């Protein structure tokens with residue numbers, strides 16, 4: 212099968228991946244209510260197209276914290292990408308660079324952050340999990356700054372791991388030795404290790420320290436409420452990433468796209484607002500932009516594409532999303548990213564919702 216959509220990559224990945232790793236990537240926490248809602252909620256919004264707009268030329272380019280990118284879509288951080296392909300994060304780095312897109316590299320990458328940077332010629336941010344031993348974290352963010360990462364993306368929704376029951380059922384527990392940024396760790400299970408290392412005492416007052424030691428702009432990932440969005444801005448965050456970790460942490464929280472409007476309103480233009488969770492279509496991107504996101508990030512689709520075709524697979528996946536976005540912008544009557552606004556989206560009628 213030639214993949215025509217991002218979901219096709221999931222089907223193809225299911226054919227090439229062993230059940231354990233596949234379940235680890237596709238699964239969510241608990242009953243996977245939030246995982247399903249991340250997609251379903253997009254289906255409940257309706258686009259409001261304008262006609263007779265000159266769409267002969269479409270420009271998808273935008274900027275993220277001042278950095279030019281080819282479209283308002285980036286690669287979300289996902290851990291240990293060599294689980295999917297031997298080239299791991301370096302393959303994603305090459306694909307993202309070729310496409311002119313932003314890659315967010317996980318603290319828990321297979322390759323060291325320096326190795327990923329060496330493979331990248333494009334914009335990249337570093338996703339941070341804060342270690343109980345702050346000297347480890349300080350060293351990590353200093354390395355990220357030295358390696359040319361343009362911002363720190365602090366993941367705030369992972370004081371402990373969510374309960375991912377597919378992994379329990381599959382008995383899937385990797386020995387996650389070989390983490391590129393922590394070459395000394397090995398022979399231990401990954402999720403208990405993550406919980407043991409993460410600082411559950413991390414608090415708003417720590418943000419200032421992270422900004423200081425990194426010297427980089429700070430994006431807070433995992434915000435779902437107006438209250439936390441306001442605190443993020445008050446504590447100097449440059450960006451707020453509306454995310455429920457792809458439904459992998461607390462189940463039954465809101466779909467990202469449903470949390471987006473209250474976060475956008477609370478931020479009030481004082482920081483850039485991004486979204487991840489359930490982005491599978493160009494029209495998902497347009498819906499998020501219309502609701503006030505500056506850009507969106509894709510998580511699982513890059514994992515599937517990487518598993519299916521390595522660097523070429525990720526390129527192909529990003530090309531499909533770009534084609535869908537361009538097509539959607541032409542049909543919505545919005546030739547530039549900045550043209551997409553609140554008037555282009557409305558809640559779906561209840562009848563349309565209940566017929567699904």
Ligand SMILES: Cc1cc2nc3c(=O)[nH]c(=O)nc-3n(C[C@H](O)[C@H](O)[C@H](O)COP(=O)(O)O)c2cc1C
Nearest residue numbers: 287288289290317366456457487488489509510511
């Ligand atoms: C396999 C996998 C690993 C992930 N690892 C990380 C990680 O290391 N750090 C992080 O902040 N988020 C991580 N995430 C969450 C993603 O960054 C993102 O929030 C989520 O995947 C977006 O939802 P989507 O998969 O529906 O696009 C991971 C997600 C998946 C699927």
